Amino acid sequence: MGNIWAPLAKAIAATGTDKHVDCLIDLIGADIEHDLVTVTRYSTTQTPEFVKHRRFSDEMVRRYLDNYYVFDPFYASWRRERRLGIMPLKRLADEEAKRGQYIAGFLAQSEICDEVGIMLADGGDWCLGIFLDRSTSSFKESEIALLDERLPVFEALHALDIKARGAEFSRTSAPTSPGASPRQKPTIPVSLWPELSLRERELVQLVLAGHPTATIAERLGITVGTVKNHRRRIYDKLDITTERELFLQFFQRRDPEV
Amino acid sequence: MGNIWAPLAKAIAATGTDKHVDCLIDLIGADIEHDLVTVTRYSTTQTPEFVKHRRFSDEMVRRYLDNYYVFDPFYASWRRERRLGIMPLKRLADEEAKRGQYIAGFLAQSEICDEVGIMLADGGDWCLGIFLDRSTSSFKESEIALLDERLPVFEALHALDIKARGAEFSRTSAPTSPGASPRQKPTIPVSLWPELSLRERELVQLVLAGHPTATIAERLGITVGTVKNHRRRIYDKLDITTERELFLQFFQRRDPEV
DNA sequence: CGCGCCATATGCCTAAAGGCACAATGACGA
DNA sequence: TCGTCATTGTGCCTTTAGGCATATGGCGCG
Numbered sequence: 001m002g003n004i005w006a007p008l009a010k011a012i013a014a015t016g017t018d019k020h021v022d023c024l025i026d027l028i029g030a031d032i033e034h035d036l037v038t039v040t041r042y043s044t045t046q047t048p049e050f051v052k053h054r055r056f057s058d059e060m061v062r063r064y065l066d067n068y069y070v071f072d073p074f075y076a077s078w079r080r081e082r083r084l085g086i087m088p089l090k091r092l093a094d095e096e097a098k099r100g101q102y103i104a105g106f107l108a109q110s111e112i113c114d115e116v117g118i119m120l121a122d123g124g125d126w127c128l129g130i131f132l133d134r135s136t137s138s139f140k141e142s143e144i145a146l147l148d149e150r151l152p153v154f155e156a157l158h159a160l161d162i163k164a165r166g167a168e169f170s171r172t173s174a175p176t177s178p179g180a181s182p183r184q185k186p187t188i189p190v191s192l193w194p195e196l197s198l199r200e201r202e203l204v205q206l207v208l209a210g211h212p213t214a215t216i217a218e219r220l221g222i223t224v225g226t227v228k229n230h231r232r233r234i235y236d237k238l239d240i241t242t243e244r245e246l247f248l249q250f251f252q253r254r255d256p257e258v
Numbered sequence: 259m260g261n262i263w264a265p266l267a268k269a270i271a272a273t274g275t276d277k278h279v280d281c282l283i284d285l286i287g288a289d290i291e292h293d294l295v296t297v298t299r300y301s302t303t304q305t306p307e308f309v310k311h312r313r314f315s316d317e318m319v320r321r322y323l324d325n326y327y328v329f330d331p332f333y334a335s336w337r338r339e340r341r342l343g344i345m346p347l348k349r350l351a352d353e354e355a356k357r358g359q360y361i362a363g364f365l366a367q368s369e370i371c372d373e374v375g376i377m378l379a380d381g382g383d384w385c386l387g388i389f390l391d392r393s394t395s396s397f398k399e400s401e402i403a404l405l406d407e408r409l410p411v412f413e414a415l416h417a418l419d420i421k422a423r424g425a426e427f428s429r430t431s432a433p434t435s436p437g438a439s440p441r442q443k444p445t446i447p448v449s450l451w452p453e454l455s456l457r458e459r460e461l462v463q464l465v466l467a468g469h470p471t472a473t474i475a476e477r478l479g480i481t482v483g484t485v486k487n488h489r490r491r492i493y494d495k496l497d498i499t500t501e502r503e504l505f506l507q508f509f510q511r512r513d514p515e516v
Numbered sequence: 517c518g519c520g521c522c523a524t525a526t527g528c529c530t531a532a533a534g535g536c537a538c539a540a541t542g543a544c545g546a
Numbered sequence: 547t548c549g550t551c552a553t554t555g556t557g558c559c560t561t562t563a564g565g566c567a568t569a570t571g572g573c574g575c576g
Contacts, residue, residue: 009410012270012418017497152267160270160418163510197552210506213532226554228534233552235534243533247505248468455522471563484524486564491522493564501563519576525569534561540554546547 004030008153015161021052021130028118028154029132032143036112036133042078044125051128060110068106074117078127084155086147087117088139114138118147120158128158192253195237203230207243208250262288266411273419279310279388282415286376286408287390290401294370294391300336302383309386318368326364332375336385342413344405345375346397372396376405378416381449386416420449421511450511453495461488465501466508 007027014023025037037054048069050061069075073092077083107115114134122128132139188201188208196204206216213227220227235241238249265285272281283295295312306327308319327333331350335341365373372392380386390397446459446466454462464474471485478485493499496507 003407005407005411008266009414012411012414015418016421149261150263153263153270156267156270160273163274199553210500210502212500212502222553223555224532225556229554231533232535241534242470244468244470244501244505247502457523480523481525482562483526487524490564490566499564517576520574522571522573524571527567529565531564532562535559537557539556541552542554543552544550546549 011157015157020157020161021128024154024157025052025054025130027157028130028147028150031146032132032139033134034132035135036110038131038133040074040129040131041122042075042127042129044079044082048072048075056110056133060106063109064106071106074119074129074131078119078129082125082127084119084121084127086144086151087119088144089115089117090138111135116144116147118151118154120155121162122158123162192250193238196234200230200234200237203227204234204246207231207246269415273415278415278419279386282412283310283312283388285415286388286405286412289404290390290397291392292390293393294368296389296391298332298387298389299380300333300385300387302337302340306330306333314368314391318364321367322364326360329360329364331360332377332387332389336377336387340383340385342377342379342385344402344409345377346402347373347375348396369393374402374405376409376412378413380416381420450508451496454492458488458492458495461485462492462504465489465504 004027007023007030011020011023011027014020021039025039029037036056037052038056039051039053041049041051048065050065053061064072073089074087077087077092107113110133112133112135114137116132116139118130118132120128120130188196188205190196190201193201193204202220203216206219211219213224213231217224217227231243234246238246240246240249262285265281265288269278269281269285272278279297283297287295294314295310296314297309297311299307299309306323308323311319322330331347332345335345335350365371368391370391370393372395374390374397376388376390378386378388446454446463448454448459451459451462460478461474464477469477471482471489475482475485489501492504496504498504498507
């Protein structure tokens with residue numbers, strides 16, 4: 001085992017910054033020889049998002065997102081079981097037909113012969129999959145065991161990054177795929193602003209999560225004009241005129257010390 | 259070397275919480291046999307603060323604070339040189355008279371025969387000293403080397419804790435000693451965003467109080483254009499692009515639960 | 517002395533929020 | 547049935563924030 005402390009210190013310091021994912025990759029791959037890295041985000045309800053890769057081709061990324069993700073056994077596993085942790089490809093007791101197509105099609109074209117996924121919770125129904133890939137030999141059981149031993153640290157680091165940044169600002173996120181976002185229950189309690197309707201509360205939640213009008217419209221499957229209408233109506237009800245006043249009211253009602 | 263990964267994961271997860279210091283102690287002491295632990299905060303200008311101890315006596319704490327801290331070679335070293343890092347007692351090229359008194363007096367009464375300090379930056383002119391103590395044998399050079407190797411991780415964890423909480427909220431702090439004159443503290447603490455200048459902090463304070471650019475300009479006696487410049491510079495430093503992200507960062511750093 | 521940082525200022529442009537008005541539909545209760 | 551409310555949509559205009567570039571002077575440091 002080599003010196004793990006320097007990449008570890010860097011990964012700790014990088015939580016909450018742009019460099020988190022890169023440092024996490026460095027840490028994960030520190031004692032495990034690998035040829036490629038891919039980083040993907042999976043949801044149980046949306047198509048995967050490709051976050052980042054090392055020594056992989058943009059063309060293969062495009063093919064994955066266009067077609068091959070359907071056969072991705074890691075993605076299937078997430079959607080079916082939402083299982084986190086270290087996940088070697090060879091252990092995926094997936095449908096053999098799909099796995100076969102993933103291996104014969106996508107992995108072969110990518111010159112990957114084995115893959116191990118490190119699946120970390122990423123907020124909501126999402127997970128972040130960091131994949132180490134081998135081109136010429138398979139991962140050994142001792143290497144998998146090493147990753148298993150270190151998993152709590154990877155998880156803690158990523159949890160800290162989410163906490164520091166908030167899931168909505170996660171640097172692991174990519175643009176939302178086309179299609180209506182599934183309805184989420186609002187986390188803004190009725191008691192905070194009892195005069196607001198359910199829809200209005202949904203919208204306030206997104207505002208307070210930092211989303212601009214265009215993103216909110218997209219998220220809720222409505223037009224920008226409608227979002228503005230809602231904003232207007234919310235401001236009227238709360239006797240304010242700007243978004244920043246909404247933030248302040250939230251501060252004050254939630255945490256009177258501010 | 260034993261299993262370091264579980265205490266490491268716990269220490270990572272504990273940053274920004276009440277348990278940070280305890281988990282840091284666990285991590286530091288994981289592979290180093292020790293009998294006692296003491297945790298002290300040193301300033302270059304104020305008397306030391308006793309933060310925490312394990313298997314040490316409250317009576318000895320009282321004696322230290324009443325009298326013996328004057329002879330404490332670690333405290334003297336901090337005041338003189340502000341040196342951080344791993345610091346074995348036997349390496350302190352201190353005044354022999356003072357060191358002698360610390361050893362013959364305080365350490366002997368505490369049944370401590372050797373001590374190693376892990377000195378971590380704690381904000382301002384303060385450092386946090388975590389001391390592993392031995393009752394019957396000295397620390398070996400190999401043990402010191404192990405701590406030296408791991409120091410960057412200890413430092414990164416503690417830096418993250420400070421960052422998450424802000425020095426004003428630091429759980430390592432104790433009540434100001436009697437007679438210390440209270441300092442004027444800005445509403446926006448330096449430690450919240452240490453990269454911001456004083457002027458920038460003034461401006462952020464007004465932004466977070468809900469003022470638009472025109473009002474801020476008026477309040478600070480500068481032009482709207484200059485306010486925009488400051489905003490731009492602040493956003494660059496904080497790696498954001500909008501005011502709403504500033505609100506969110508403030509939420510998250512002040513109250514990570516949001 | 518040169519450089520970097522900080523604070524201040526100007527100008528121009530674009531993007532986004534806010535303001536206002538109007539419209540339609542559906543659900544619900546009196 | 548009617549009135550109210552919620553939700554959705556359109557259009558137009560104004561205000562404000564953000565983006566970018568440039569400039570100057572003061573200060574501290576190597």
